[in-house]
Amino acid sequence: MKVFLRDQKGQALIEYVLMIFVVISVVGILGYGFREILLSVWQLMSCDITAACPSCPVDPSIKNKIASVCK
16 A cells, blocks of 8 residues: 555646646636626627617617617
8 A cells, every 4th residue: 555655657647637627617617707798798899880870779670689788
């Protein structure tokens, strides 16, 4: 048993795999958390872009498709 405990050949590989798992988990959690914020910002930008002019109202067909966030 003492020889098994002193043998650390696979420790670097295990640490590498665990670190990759942690990084992927953190990126996934951040992506999921920011998804709603990014979607609302993108919808507001879409409303501004699809209007014929800056002070013109957005076309109702576009407004109904993306969200009710358009002015």
